[in-house]
Amino acid sequence: MKKWTRLTFAMVMATVMIVVAACGNQKENNEGANNTGGASQEETITLTMMHPWTSPNVDNEVYKARIAAFEAQFPHIKIQQDGVAAAQYKTKLFTLATANNLADINVTWPGADLEPLVKGDLLMPLNDYMDNWNGLVLEDSLVGYNADGNQLAIPTKRNFVDIIYYNKEYLAQVGYNEFPTTYEDFIDMIKKLKEAGITPISLGNKEKWPLQSSYMSIIGQRFAGEDFLNKVMAGEAQLTDPQYVKAIAVIDELTKLEAFNVDANNMDSVQAQDYLIQGKAAMHISSATVDGRIRTNNEEGDKFGIALFPSVPGGLGDPKMSAGVSQFGISIKNGLDEKKQAAALEFIKFFVSEELYTDLAKAGILVPANVEMGDDISPYLKEMYELTSHGTAPVFDAVINTQAAKEFENGLQAITVGRGTAEEVAQDTQALIGK
Structure with a gap:
């Protein structure tokens, strides 16, 4: 009897184990089927x-915060960032382009800087997705891209590269309560500042681009006219x-x-901004972007004014113009596989949005978009x-x-x-035009 009982118990347990194993296999098969259908959502x-968002400029912080917000909202998409200092960024971009090894998403510039990427067919056309930005992004800002x-x-x-930031107190000290509007007075003011x-x-020209971009873009326009550089590239004029x-x-x-600080070529652009903020110089010529550091987010911001380069003798350019460009275009690499392309489109739609433009405007950055100028917009930005x-x-450039720009x-x-x-x-420089 005991032997029969033990045998019956063993048979029952064996049956239970078979049923459990079968259920487990069925569960695994069901989960596997579910994973096959839903992998694209969780993968x-x-x-x-x-x-190039490595320096402490306020717009750079806005961009990086926007990337973080995207990753929080889309946890299955990871953005692996490669931050490259602005002075080296374009060189690396074109080096990678030559090897057909661009990142999946790239920050690009319009015009001449876009041309090599166009010739290599390296960027994905966004024509089919422009409804996302219709009525938001200004048409004239899209043209360069x-x-x-x-x-x-x-x-x-939208950035203007030639803003003159000046210490109102220092200029008043040498007799200029308003920024000079003629080159003759500008030079007179410089001489008087030196005497004082x-x-x-x-000037922070260690990176070399400030004299080329912030200075010569507008000084060249003042003397030769706003269409001169385009004529040079068309072969209708020469830099000589x-x-x-x-x-x-x-x-x-x-x-x-001796208008510049003696260590100009050993100082970078951010250090040159600090030089002005700390009261070590009367003026600094740079982009509209740095207004955030110099005035908007500075307790002593009111002591700094802004101006444009003055008119010059016999100049052919309009002295009211500022040198500007739409910057930091977001591009997608051409040829991504289907999943990466879909993820990249998700990113660019989220990243370049009304929210981004509004956050930039609140930080004192000019934007190429139609956004409301509310009461919280800085008077400095206005x-x-x-x-x-x-x-x-x-x-x-x-x-x-x-x-040619590097030679310049x-x-x-x-x-x-x-x-x-x-x-x-x-x-x-002329010898390298068009090459």
Whole structure:
């Protein structure tokens, strides 16, 4: 009897184990079937993104916060960021482009900087998705990122590169209660600042682009006119033309007047901003972006004014214009697989949005979009909009090809240390136009 009982119990347990195992297998099969149908929702997709948002400018913080917000809302999409300093960014971008090894998402510039990427067919056309930005992004800001009818990027900010920030107290100290409107008075003011023991202009040209972009984009326009650079690229004018050589010679004149700080070529652009903020110089020429550091987020912001470069003798350009460009276009690499492309489109729609433009505007950044100017918008930003609302001149390296622009930067820096002439810089740069 006991033997029979033990045998019956063993048979029952064996049956139970078989049933449990079968149920377990059925559950695994069901889960496997469910995973097959829902993998696209839960699978982690990693997108690489290269950007130049490494410096402490306020707009850079807005961009990085927007990336973090995207990852929080779309946890299955990871953005692997490659932050490259602005001075090296374009060089790396074009090096990767040559090897057909761009990141999945890239920050790009319009005009001449976009051309190599267009020729290599490296950017995905966004034409079919433009409904996301219709009525939001200004049409004239999209033009620079359009090639052969294809929209290749959506810009995130509008920047003017030639804003003169000045210490009102220092200028008043030498008799200028308003910023001078003529070059003659501008030079007179510089001489008087020097006599008073005040460094006239803080320059951080270690990265080389400031003299090329912030200075020569507008000085060249003042002398040669706003259409001159486009004529150069079309072969209808040359940088060696007398009017443009006069423009380059301004850098030589300022150098000989000792208008810049002595360590200009060892100081970067952020350090030069600090130089002005700390009261070590009377002026600093840079982009509208840095208004956030100098005035908006500075307790002593009211002591700084903004102005544009004055008119010049015999100048052909409109002295009310500022040199500007739509910047930081967000582009998607061409040829991504279906899943990555869908994720990248999800990112660009989220990232370049009304929320981004509003956050940038609140931080004091000019934006290429129709956004409400509420009461919380800084009065400094409104002043900047007014200053830059009288027409836009082109930025040098947005028109002139990269190789020539780099040669121009080297030549301008050489002038600041007493090597070379305006004529030589013009000749050396002209030789590389179009190459």
